[in-house]
Amino acid sequence: MVLKKSVSILGSTGSIGTNTIDLIHRNPNKFRTVALTGNSNIQLLAEQARELNPEFVAVANEANYQSLKDALADTDIEVGAGENAIIEAALRDAEWVMASIVGSAGLAPTLKAIERGATIGLANKESLVCAGELMMQAVATHKATLLPVDSEHNAIFQVLDRQNAKAVDKIILTASGGPFRTFSIEDMCKVSPKEAVAHPNWSMGAKISVDSASMMNKGLELIEAYHLFPVDESQIDILVHPQSVVHSMVSYIDGSVLAQMGTPDMRTPIAYALAWPERMIAPSAKLDLSEIAQLNFEEPDPVRFPALRLAREALKFGKSAPAVLNAANEESVGAFLKEKIGFCDITAIVEEVLSRFDHQEITHIDDILATDKKARICALQAIEKRSR
Numbered sequence: 001m002v003l004k005k006s007v008s009i010l011g012s013t014g015s016i017g018t019n020t021i022d023l024i025h026r027n028p029n030k031f032r033t034v035a036l037t038g039n040s041n042i043q044l045l046a047e048q049a050r051e052l053n054p055e056f057v058a059v060a061n062e063a064n065y066q067s068l069k070d071a072l073a074d075t076d077i078e079v080g081a082g083e084n085a086i087i088e089a090a091l092r093d094a095e096w097v098m099a100s101i102v103g104s105a106g107l108a109p110t111l112k113a114i115e116r117g118a119t120i121g122l123a124n125k126e127s128l129v130c131a132g133e134l135m136m137q138a139v140a141t142h143k144a145t146l147l148p149v150d151s152e153h154n155a156i157f158q159v160l161d162r163q164n165a166k167a168v169d170k171i172i173l174t175a176s177g178g179p180f181r182t183f184s185i186e187d188m189c190k191v192s193p194k195e196a197v198a199h200p201n202w203s204m205g206a207k208i209s210v211d212s213a214s215m216m217n218k219g220l221e222l223i224e225a226y227h228l229f230p231v232d233e234s235q236i237d238i239l240v241h242p243q244s245v246v247h248s249m250v251s252y253i254d255g256s257v258l259a260q261m262g263t264p265d266m267r268t269p270i271a272y273a274l275a276w277p278e279r280m281i282a283p284s285a286k287l288d289l290s291e292i293a294q295l296n297f298e299e300p301d302p303v304r305f306p307a308l309r310l311a312r313e314a315l316k317f318g319k320s321a322p323a324v325l326n327a328a329n330e331e332s333v334g335a336f337l338k339e340k341i342g343f344c345d346i347t348a349i350v351e352e353v354l355s356r357f358d359h360q361e362i363t364h365i366d367d368i369l370a371t372d373k374k375a376r377i378c379a380l381q382a383i384e385k386r387s388r
């Protein structure tokens with residue numbers, strides 16, 4: 001009998017979470033679910049729990065505790081609510097944990113799963129952006145395994161020659177350019193949330209879709225790549241590739257460039273991380289290059305997409321700057337989605353908060369949590385000033 005891999009999914013009700021569950025459903029003999037977590041979508045969380053029968057289900061928003069409890073009253077699944085319950089889910093004894101909570105809310109639970117030495121499928125890039133050094137130190141100290149799920153980083157992980165790290169010349173992160181790749185600044189400043197979440201290639205949650213539209217997603221991914229892979233900031237390039245077929249590349253000192261390709265379906269990188277070090281079948285459409293016929297590449301435009309410069313500056317500055325960048329961006333994206341500010345205000349506010357902030361050294365997760373809180377207050381003031 002083959003032992004089932006025990007898995008927990010933090011953020012099971014989101015886009016990454018539901019794609020992960022899709023793969024688990026297709027492989028009932030391979031996986032056993034230990035814990036699931038959500039925030040607002042109680043109906044889906046309860047349905048997932050009924051189907052997968054985990055030990056424990058947690059909801060971050062405490063106001064949703066009773067409805068989740070009621071929905072699972074006739075089962076023996078334990079139910080928890082609040083930030084501590086999400087931490088408890090991360091601490092439950094699953095070998096493999098999908099970190100797919102959106103935003104810096106994912107940091108503390110991901111770190112707890114790392115500290116117990118689990119294998120983490122990391123989708124939650126914001127945690128690495130905020131606390132890259134601390135997280136990577138914790139991975140080494142606790143002998144945890146961090147498997148990048150973000151499609152670009154998963155691609156790099158697949159083509160990086162770890163035996164010859166010194167032979168790496170560049171990491172080339174591909175970017176679709178988002179829905180406004182060809183827009184003028186004037187037109188971009190007028191776009192609606194509906195237009196911003198309509199990614200040309202990927203189906204994703206609202207926050208990351210807006211990040212893709214501003215290209216802050218690529219800025220966050222630059223910082224993510226810096227922490228995940230043994231390269232300097234100057235060795236990470238960003239290249240616009242509108243088809244999202246080449247998910248990223250590594251170029252070597254001998255002139256070889258290795259790329260990972262596939263159709264834009266997150267079930268491929270999730271399946272890679274779920275099955276690692278083996279591989280498993282994923283239902284993603286097969287790549288047909290003759291049908292696609294053309295793959296295009298172009299340099300990103302730093303004027304229309306200032307997020308790329310802001311993220312690189314924050315990475316170079318270090319200290320609390322990346323955590324401030326992330327917090328200000330999360331608040332601004334939230335305000336844009338609520339139509340309180342315009343699309344171009346997002347990066348303007350991030351820049352304003354970054355420049356006003358007294359950046360401090362980070363030595364402990366509490367420093368990150370305090371920075372995150374302070375930067376959000378600062379961002380909310382800037383949002384208020386620009387509110388429509």
Ligand SMILES: NC(=O)C1=CN([C@@H]2O[C@H](COP(=O)(O)OP(=O)(O)OC[C@H]3O[C@@H](n4cnc5c(N)ncnc54)[C@H](OP(=O)(O)O)[C@@H]3O)[C@@H](O)[C@H]2O)C=CC1
Binds near residue numbers: 038101105123205207
């Ligand atoms: N979607 C994608 O294809 C990709 C996503 N990523 C990254 O993966 C992460 C998840 O993205 P995505 O799945 O698109 O996001 P979604 O918005 O679709 O899902 C987010 C998940 O987090 C939960 N959640 C929201 N707020 C909180 C909170 N405060 N505390 C605990 N849980 C919370 C949501 O619960 P509920 O729905 O119940 O409210 C949901 O389960 C992000 O960091 C994103 O950048 C990376 C690469 C690709």
Ligand SMILES: CC(=O)[C@@H](O)[C@H](O)COP(=O)(O)O
Binds near residue numbers: 151174176208218266
């Ligand atoms: C699927 C995934 O990994 C996203 O991060 C995606 O890369 C977004 O596309 P952009 O290249 O437009 O940011």
Ligand SMILES: [Mn+2]
Binds near residue numbers: 150151152221
């Ligand atoms: Mn990505």
